[in-house]
Amino acid sequence: MIASTSRNALAKVSRPPFRFRGCLHAQKQTTRQLARPAFAVSKPSTTSNDDTDMIASFDHPSNICAASHLSPSGLFNHSFLTTPNAFRALSQSTLRRAEILTRRISRARESPHEMRQVVKNLDRLSDMLCGVIDLAELIRNAHPDPHWIQSAEEVYDHLCQFMNVLNTHSDLYEVLRAVLADPELVKAMSPEAHETALIFWRDFEKSGVNLPAAQREKFVTLSSEILTLGRQFLMETTSARPPAAIKPSELQGLKDKGMGERIRLQAKFTQRDIMVYPGSLQAQMIMHSAPQEEPRRKIYMAANTSTPTQLQTLESLLYARGQLARLVGKESYGHMTLSDKMAKSPENVQHFLDALLDHTRPYARRALRALSMRKQAHLNTPPLPIIHAWDRDYYCPPEPPAPPVSLPSLTLGTVFMGLSRLFRNLYGISLRPVDLAPGEAWHSTVRKLEVVDEETGTLGWIYADLFARQGKPNGAAHYTVRCSRRTDDDDEAGDIKFYNDSERDQEMVRMSKEFGFAQRTRISDREGVFQLPVVVLLCEFARPTATRGPTVLAWHEVLTLFHEMGHAMHSMIGRTEYQNVSGTRCATDFVELPSILMEHFLTSPSVLPLFDIEQNPVREAGNHHEDPCRSIDTHTQILFAALDQIYHSPAALVAGFDSTDVLARLYGARALVPYVPGTSWQTQFGHLFGYGATYYSYLFDRAIASRVWRKLFSHNPLSREMGEKFKCEVLKYGGAKDPWMMVSGVLDAPDMKNGDAEAMAKVGEWKFEDEVSMPGRH
Template sequence: MNPELTRWTGPEGLPRFDLINDEDFAPAFEAELTRAEAAMEKIAANPEPADFSNTIAALETAEEGLSRVLAVFYTLAGVDSNPAREALQRDFAPKLAAYNSRTSMDPRLYARVKEVAEKVETLAPEDRRIAELALRDLTRAGAGLEGVARERMAEIRARMAVLTTQFAQNVLADERDYVLPVDDDRLEGLPDWLVRAMRAAAKERDLPGQIVTLNRSLIVPFLEHAQDRALREVAFNAWAARGSGQGAGGEASDNLPIVTEILALRHELARLLGYEDFAAYKLEPEMAGNAGRVEALLGQVWKAARKRAQEDEAELSRLAREDGVNTALEPWDWRLYAERLRRMRHDVDPAEVKPYLTLDAMLGAVFDVANRLYRLEFQPIDAPLWSPDVKAWRVTREGELMAIFLGDYFARPGKRSGAWCSALQDQHKIGEGQRPIVVNVCNFTAPDAPGEPAFLSWDDALTLFHEFGHATHHILSDVHWPSISGTSVAQDFVELPSQLYEHWLEQPQVLDAHARHYQSGVPMPADLRDRVVAAGKADAGFATVEYLESALVDLAFHRGAPPADPMARQGGVLAGLEAPRAIPMRHATPHFAHVFSGNSYASGYYSYMWSEVMDADAFAAFEETGDIFDPGVARRLEETILSRGGSAPAEKLWLAFRERMPGIDALLKGRDLD
């Protein structure tokens, strides 16, 4: 076994990615899985009476080696997939599911955890919390089931692991394999920076001319600017077809049978555990608690968002008619005319803005905000990582190491679409303790040539801030146990730090200091700055409607009996909402990776908006002081939320910070829907 997979020897304790090969993963996985099983067996079979040390604390370190191997593997599988890694994922998934079933449903382990959890009043608060969570998780995993029900639960979990892996790989295949060549005579309306990006994408694939791929940083601006309506339709339909069997991967990438089976298995799992449906099962431990509270929130926002979208649609249709489009506005039309309307109302040209929004400048803004709020400092370090594009920083506060931060920002073939934050290593205080190694991943368009700057759109800059907000949750974590470290919180609470961090990008103090022209160094003019911020909210009806459609369809999939035809259920939900036809779901069912490439966001896609209610109110706490960097509020935010991880229920952490629950008024105002 390659020892580098478990004993990381790179700078600052990073893995030596240059010494790790794909053929190293299988033997390391098998060896560490065997060690983890032995550690779990030792805990379960311990003849001594169960206590916190020999049961709950022992569980916190039982899988350490396996976790390190998987952290490296799944990081690489997400940022640089290839056939070997995809095959390994398919091999690992059922084995991990079987292992998790054996351990989480072991009656001996369940009895020992239950014995400790029944005496939690004698434990320190954090110890009590992880004991309670351990019992809750085992119970929800089916440890209390017996006989046929126990066997069936294990089968369901093993099958779902295979299906969710295949779902993700099908979407990736469609995204990776699709290219749309665009001839020179069909470039009308496309800004120079976009054409250069399209040519760079073609060069990366050894193709001539320029192409559109399904990377969001290419497809979205193409739909916003391309005057060729027929070409927009082709591009949009390819984007919408991902995972449907009609995409680049053909029938082999059809996710609809997978979706149907996943939904049926989730419902069966919930029923085995005594829940009415999967939504009831999933929402029980979340802040929302039940589907009724979720629907109430989403319903309130839907009314305002749909009204705004209808008003905008009338205006966009008028613009389309001026272009000779006398048919109904189509999904491939919306972004073009919304961008035109944005320019008319706010006089913002993306080509005028991009020179001020380079990746380096916006990273400077991200780090400066972290310094002013939390006194964090960032020093670049050299390390052998998975790509030369990936950067690393040592994060300190007053000389003390707080974290290692990695940023992988550019799109490449084989990289999963979207943006995310993960941790190669979580913070904890066991033994000598360890600080986190945090990874932010995005899919921005790479520079035109080596040494040239990378230019971001406004949405790209927001994404950069969003993912770093997640990173602060890891970096500032200050708990004893790894299972409650960093972002290990309720699903509908985890987006609070990320969405809160976005607010600072919109502030004049931040933009004036960092949005500077990449050649002259001159700050973005105040008038342009204000128009950019206003333009960022200009299509709020569209953005909110497409999100809510996805959230409400997700909830409907998991309430009541599972649908035999998920697309019919999706259609029924949208019809019942009277959703605007020209605004499709942000994530249509066949490529709804949040919900079907794993279980984290299943019946939980609503959590972005649940958290947004809080993030709007949390930023208001700064504004109320007259100082968006108020040190007292920042310290309270860190002490009550960011450093606490999952050491207390989310609602308790929120109340410790704000002393009351928020309403939706700040959210509606922030989205310009009030």
């Protein structure tokens, strides 16, 4: 699943915090499978005790429920956070503390000292709210206890409503405007502080803070409505579709003999049509192996048909977004959303998509012709029959991604060992398993990793919740639970004078302060004390057992773990003084770059020995072939990005807007596979909520990541010099620097600095070289 991308003035929280999960279509993608020579290898760092500890931590089933020697604690080592009611109390304490700090910022013009603290205090306000909201988002998705989930839902809704009010708070805005209008105050700011101030400024204006009071109230109402509609839409994207009725005679000749025989026996026993639910194993088997077209067509239709309610939910969401944009004087939601992204405007996105489409179309047409020839030979038809949507998986069945060389089975522990070794080679950073106190995690299978820099010490912590269980969301995700932030210059004592009732307020905010004061340390290479980041990785791998042994990962699962760890390391290394720009809190169309780049390392035989305890060199070349349908799938992803742009254009506000008609017309104009009348796939396009108007971002970052890989790492993937360059030009800044400047710096491409329409089109012309990413995995 993908995070929503709107950035609000006090935080990116009128949407869920950043989450990165697989696309609905990820299972249809495969890696680029080409034989590759073994490159010259930089000498890897030597084996350490941490490597063997990693294997023991993740691979030994007996360790899953091992007793800890640590004293009992609450979630994430917050001693008080032991019950759902305690979480509700934390929410109330945080809300009161936020109200006090809001009053302080609003009155900053009464004192020069307070004016100098405005940007810092806005970031503190954002941090104290985000810390609880982000935790609520994790709990409601990961916690197995329904009482905890209910408390998280309440906390999330309550604090987001308050955040929406703050985003239109005119006093806060006027104070910030006064700060930015004062040359002396601006001159005294660090570049990071100034960038943070500008982000707050732009986000306030995007939230309609300049509107009259009635319209500001409407902005808050619309924001809440969009949140509600979006969550409803996401629920409906995963709701079950009605089954398709398949006649037994339509399943003659199934290539899958085992399941095919079971289905035929079922039909013979019941003497009636077989009801096959979209998404089931039976449905997938039929789509891949049924020679007759009709059962595949039926399942496709069942899987891509929507109810009127589902269509109404989506179209109401798009209309509300359009209204919100018009309220703040923007032509469309796309124009409003993209103004602070790398793309800057829908027009620039179109330049990128057009260039990418022009590059991809010839390859996709060639692949489609190959499928048509297969269909011709299979059905003995006249030349080049039409390939329909239900033909794709039969004539070009998706093959599982595979490594570029032959490898032994990779357990979860050995993959984490390889990740730690890779980070040690590139950045001088290691992963170390650490003990969990009872109650610190939400499930007994959660593991905790300390991220350690060889020079500066602990960077932060990663909680790994990697095993599937009932009720846990599908896919993989990266959750930011706590961001980096400098804390020793907070001037907490200055808040006290703004308490209404000193003793009562002090007691009321005590829990929030205790929550905020956790996990701080003095950094040796930076001035001051910093709040260290905490992130959570969610996956759904098979759980190790005493009988089956350790969890063995398929190659696509290794790719997924590398991708998510790319996000995690961005959170760790992007240690900024302001949480609003730390780690993955950067432009949406830039945030996937580190995670996609991580996948490229798995294309290199030079990296693969890191998975071996003895670190033996890998020299045997693989004999894998390129997926002939990859270009078709990429072409389809480009169309989805174009559809997202249309849905968030002024068209969404036109009377009679019909999302299905828009889909049909787009396919008629630009698709290679014809639209199927009667279908409405868009109600399953969950990214329309999380990545509204920015779905192009993944394709965009794929192109940049491919370029970075080729220029920096392809010839020597373990180069510390290149690792340091990427770390210092990109990762360490988080969102505190213009991403076009970061791209320009890391690629030594000064012509990319401006990030104009020409730059967007140029990125569209870059090929997805050495590509391994599956379109849609975020």
